[in-house]
Amino acid sequence: MIAEIGHFATLLALSLALLQGSLPIWGAAKGDLRIMNSARTFAVGQFLFVAFAFACLIALYVRSDFSVLNVWENSHSAKPLLYKVTGAWGNHEGSMLLWVLILAFFGALVALFGDNLPPRLRANSLAVQGWISIAFLLFILITSNPFARLFPVPLDGQDLNPILQDISLAIHPPLLYAGYVGFSMAFSFAIAALIEGKIDAAWARWVRPWTLLAWMFLTAGISMGSWWAYYELGWGGWWFWDPVENASFMPWLAGTALLHSALVMERRDALKVWTILLAILTFSLSLLGTFLVRSGVLTSVHAFAVDAARGVFILVIMGIFVGGALTLFAWRAPRLRQGGLFAPISREGALVLNNLFLATATAAVFIGTLYPLLLEALTGEKISVGAPFFNKTFGPLMVPLLILVPFGPMLAWKRGDLLAVAQRLAVVAAFALIVAGAVYWSLNGGPVLAALGVGLAVWLIAGAVFEILWRVKFMRAPFAEAFRRAGGLPRAAWGTMLAHAGVGVVLLGIVGVTSWKTEVITTVAPGETLTVAGSELTFEGISSREGPNYSEEVAQFTVRREGEVVAILEPAKRLYTVRRQPTTEAGIKSFIGGDLYLVLGEATGDGSYIIRIYDNPLVTLIWIGTYIMVLGGMVSLSDRRLRVGAPRKRAAKPVSAPAPAE
Secondary structure, eight states, rough: OOOHHHHHHHHHHHHHHHHHHHHHHHHHHHHHHHHHHHHHHHHHHHHHHHHHHHHHHHHHHHHHTTTHHHHHHHHHSSSSSHHHHHHHGGSSHHHHHHHHHHHHHHHHHHHHOOSSOHHHHHHHHHHHHHHHHHHHHHHHHHHHHHOBBSOOSSSSSSOOOOOOOHHHHHHHHHHHHHHHHHHHHHHHHHHHHHHTOOOHHHHHHHHHHHHHHHHHHHHHHHHHHHHHHHHOSSSSSSOOOOOOOOOHHHHHHHHHHHHHHHHHHHHSSOOHHHHHHHHHHHHHHHHHHHHHSSSOOOOTOOOOOOOOOHHHHHHHHHHHHHHHHHHHHHHGGGGGGGOOOOOSSHHHHHHHHHHHHHHHHHHHHHHHHHHHHHHHHHHOOOOOOOHHHHHHHHHHHHHHHHTTTTTHHSSSSOOOOOHHHHTTTTTHHHHHHHHHHHHHHHHTTTHHHHHHHHOOOOHHHHHHHHHHHHTTTTTOOOOOHHHHHHSSOOHHHHHHHHHHHHHHHHHHHHHHHHHHEEEEEEEEETEEEEEETTEEEEEEEEEEEEEESSSEEEEEEEEEETTTEEEEEOOOEEEEEETTTEEEOOEEEEEEEEEEEEEEEESSSSSOEEEEEEEEEEHHHHHHHHHHHHHHHHHHHTTTGSSOOOOOOOOOOOOOOOOOOO
16 A cells, blocks of 8 residues: 555646646746746645655665565565665666655745745746656656556565675765756756746846755765775775766866856856856756666676666656757847956856866767767767876866866956966975975986876865965964954855865875775785784684674674784675675775775685785775765855845835925
8 A cells, every 4th residue: 555655646746747837937937926926836735645655665664565576576574674765766766766866855845934035936947847856757657657556465575786785886876866866956957047048146146055065965876886896896996987976077177167157147247158058058967867876788897777768767757958048048038137247367267267167078078988889879989998098187177176276266356367266276395396396306206297296286285274364364364363364264265175175185095096006916825924014914714604684704804014913804705695695895994195995706616716906096085085075165164155046125214205304
């Protein structure tokens, strides 16, 4: 009965989405405020019904109701409760319902907290959200029904894919979808503005917090997925330029450009056409990611489905929304009034340059990801585009962009003085060069590019901090005044500093692990000791363990540094009893300087085991840096100037007439 109730709730959500997508836009065209405001009721109602349907799906998983096809395919009675719950979205059908739930949640947020939005813009935006919901609810009901029944009812399920039975994969999809779907708000605002034909600085003020929120979620989701691949797959790496990884990275790059472009539009009422186009393209790339993961065109550990019919349905959705949006843009864009002018050397100019590099980098990743697929579809020829291509195209685009990052916040709006900013940043540049030289000297002339990479990372971190110190007049005014000025800085300034510094921390981790990584593949017998990168590893032996739904062989290694025991690593090989699928569990110990990473291989027959040992210097900085970036976004979002839109203009108070003279 729960399955039927969940299915009925999904149908009711579709009914409300149909109303949400039609009535408000009609009311906006007529100028009827009452009909326009109905969008708020429909949006909240749709969210409640989708949330109820999703709760029904979770209940089916918790109860292990194997009369439901989706539960039978992705669960088992012996599976831990946590993974029964997360299994609800660890599959194609459930993840799509989660996708629509997050979409409806964002629409409900606009409905509940969008009082500062103009009624016409709010109504049209929620109507566009309704259209997106209609498309994906139809997709679920027609091709991907999570509540479909199974007869006869099996005694037990087939279990969830073992590599998805992990806490990171419980968190990764919701974060990633919140990023993907969050950009739908920028898309909806853009389409609503094009329909109305009115785009101004206030529009950018309303769009920016939603874009920032989506960017934060997507950053956290990509980071969590990278961390999962690092420790769960046993490959010892953190990024592989996998097409599905690229599918999440492209909207992140475009969303980063959109954030900066919206800032120029808000402050200077400029870049209107470009900002609208970016809003459309960013969500279009999110839809592309959904298509790649679920269409069957890719073979990847990240892919959900291999059903071509589903892929065609999503392709039709993409064609309607992306094609329709670009057609509307082509029709309306020439009629949009251009905004304020600015000099090339200015903060606006720096942000335009930022957009140029980010857009080009997005195009490079797009071509490298889709070209092999198009070539195979057109000619049948299969080629592989891997890390060498992306490193040679993406890397050179990022280096000049990162060099320019500290300049942007220090340039004045409208017209800046590049020479004066360069003189201020000279001390930061000198510090970065000294650090790079020290690294090069300490490695006895090691890789020059690695030393320069460290210097570039220091340039970013120190440049971000220096910008704040300059603004508060540190060392140029009494300490009490500098402290007072620091307290008066907008939170967005602190958020920008954290985000830019976070990029530097990520870069430092990337340079460390790619330049100085050590990999050893060898055999070892119980009692033997190996030395790798200053650590002594003693193989103590192998033991067997039983988990709730798996059995595993666990190796124990004692790690010593300078004779002292610093860690016990237990890499393992698991076999999940239902699917008979093996997984590799790495043993990882994080030190200040990096990770010691150990993977257990196969037995050799003489009592020895093949093992892979990685010394990954500074690798944890990659994930620390991404969450510093997310923290920066949170701090910026807490700025009162970014709280759900621009403030309403208050009506001027009537001026009392002067009293007549007596």
